[in-house]
Amino acid sequence: MGKPLRILVAEDEYLCLMGLKSNIEELGHQVVAEATDGMKAVELAIEKKPDLVIMDINMPILDGIEAIKKMNEVLFIPSIIVSGYHDENLIKRATKEGVLYYLIKPIDIRDIKVAINITLARFEEFTKLQDELKDTKKALEARKYIERAKGILMDRMDLKEPEAMKRLQKMSRDHNKKLVEVAKEVIEADKLFEFE
Template identity: 30%
Template structure:
């Protein structure tokens, strides 16, 4: 059985400079990405309303709604990660970009040699943030589903000196690999721990009696 080809990552490029827009689209397309182009923030929002991209490249200075205003709206109303294109490379501009939630920042004029490393680093950062959010949502759902899961996660954290997310992921993956519900595995783990504690107490009692 042949595997299905992996879907291309969809990148939205927003810039009022048509030549730069075409250049960026060509560079990213040649690197294997699917690109969409918008010459204004309003056009970008219309595109995002239909299909959310994996990443958006935003020019900071555009007529009408600026890239910063667009970024504020994306951050508040969507899960679309974004990076900025700016004519200014000063530290204040970079700090402002970070404050708006940007995962990357590229200074114009843009060339392919500088764009791709910055873009791929930003995309990796966006994927990391998306994963952490998804894990937190899954974790909160699981913990709310039953006291046993919460206790089992705490038990794994204590036994293996682990953080909460890792403990939950190990418990979840074990349940999936055995085709069982996570709360069932949690109950089994807690029961086993109770048995071990009882045996430990019995051993100590016997050793003291000798």
């Protein structure tokens, strides 16, 4: 386990909030702020600058995705969205606004641990992209391509996510191309194999 994280939890159901909080603390992290509506979550995130935000999607005043969008306009904080059900459209919307992971209730401590690890790995990738592209908006766009390319490699080569990422990074180094360019090439190549 790396260094303990300072985490903001936004959840409007008291019992869920307490459950998340105790799991996060059990994993050795610190809950630095709690919010029960989306607007408060945005204010607290900007004020406390946590290392990570875990936010329920259905929040009063401002829904979770909107709240994360507002936060990210000010400072980009890695975020995990929590939802009561799996919904492709919501996942797409969340990804577009920079959400790095999506958790479905009920959540146990193992789910949270995995979510935190993946989110931080994706955030590290994102930060590198941001440095490379010098622009948050471009980095968000690029991330969509990289996630898709990773998915293709995972399917076609039966790889786990970290291995797929390593494979993309190696291709990027070997061909001296930006990661996002390699990702687009993988996506294009994959289209050739789609025999509709």
